[in-house]
Amino acid sequence: MGAPAPEALKGEDWAGEMGARWLASLDRFEGMIAPIGAGLLERAAYRPGERVLDLGCGGGATTLAIAAAVGSDGAALGLDIAPMLIEAARQRAAAAGSTARFICADAATAQLDEPPFDRLFSRFGSMFFPEPVAAFTNLRTMLKPGARIDLAVWAHPRDNLWMMEVMGVVRQHIEIPPATPRAPGPFAFEDLTYLEEILTEAGYAGMDVAAYEGRQAVGGPGATPQDAVDFVLSSMAVGRALDEAGDETRAAARADLVDLFTRRHVDGEGVMMQAKAWLVCAQA
Numbered sequence: 001m002g003a004p005a006p007e008a009l010k011g012e013d014w015a016g017e018m019g020a021r022w023l024a025s026l027d028r029f030e031g032m033i034a035p036i037g038a039g040l041l042e043r044a045a046y047r048p049g050e051r052v053l054d055l056g057c058g059g060g061a062t063t064l065a066i067a068a069a070v071g072s073d074g075a076a077l078g079l080d081i082a083p084m085l086i087e088a089a090r091q092r093a094a095a096a097g098s099t100a101r102f103i104c105a106d107a108a109t110a111q112l113d114e115p116p117f118d119r120l121f122s123r124f125g126s127m128f129f130p131e132p133v134a135a136f137t138n139l140r141t142m143l144k145p146g147a148r149i150d151l152a153v154w155a156h157p158r159d160n161l162w163m164m165e166v167m168g169v170v171r172q173h174i175e176i177p178p179a180t181p182r183a184p185g186p187f188a189f190e191d192l193t194y195l196e197e198i199l200t201e202a203g204y205a206g207m208d209v210a211a212y213e214g215r216q217a218v219g220g221p222g223a224t225p226q227d228a229v230d231f232v233l234s235s236m237a238v239g240r241a242l243d244e245a246g247d248e249t250r251a252a253a254r255a256d257l258v259d260l261f262t263r264r265h266v267d268g269e270g271v272m273m274q275a276k277a278w279l280v281c282a283q284a
């Protein structure tokens, strides 16, 4: 076993290391969660003329889709804390001739010089606030009264085998402390009671949830088991923990992950593993 790395999975520095990791694997990350984004966009059903804020927009794929839906009479503004992702999103919008716009700021405290928005959207960009009530309260000041918010957040890891099984393999090689429930991070809102408490305290009402369940392509559609493992190790926090454990441990874990993906999950579409997310809406 390598040395325990108790801090290894804590905190996600999106304006720095994590933003750079997301950018380096942008196509793979976006390909993996594209079906969930499509489900959330379908549920949100944007109409021409609406003004929509895309919270934690990352590389801006969903912001561009929203811009196309709301048209030139509407507005799609992507807000993200990671400068490298906002730069990539702006380049993408320019290349596509999209009207989507992007602002780099911390959504928890930002004050935008913008008219209020009709809607707020976020595909996995709302779970990272250290003080979520304050952040969602700040976001509400950017919205018209009654504005609808649509959020995709991950359900519990036990329903996300892409995370559970990878962690299971990695834990055979290094010690990883159990996650702290409700801590900022991808699974902060796995418990919907907690999310409803936050939204209620922040002044939102009428939370309504649909479950999304399906298989997602680890490392994006068409990834081989080796591609998928490279993606996992270069982009997920477990990869950093393994880096710290040394070459031998990392190589052994890598081989076991390739074996897991090859034996149990590869099919014609890629490395397909079960995922579950909550598609949440509420009113400001």
Ligand SMILES: C[S@@+](CC[C@H](N)C(=O)[O-])C[C@H]1O[C@@H](n2cnc3c(N)ncnc32)[C@H](O)[C@@H]1O
Pocket: 014, 015, 019, 022, 030, 033, 055, 056, 057, 058, 059, 060, 061, 062, 079, 080, 081, 082, 085, 105, 106, 107, 108, 122, 123, 124, 125, 126, 128, 129
């Ligand atoms: C999992 S990624 C999702 C990116 C994008 N929504 C997508 O689906 O492709 C989470 C995003 O939230 C952003 N983020 C995290 N904390 C933030 C904050 N306090 N303010 C604004 N953006 C934040 C990150 O920089 C990152 O781009």
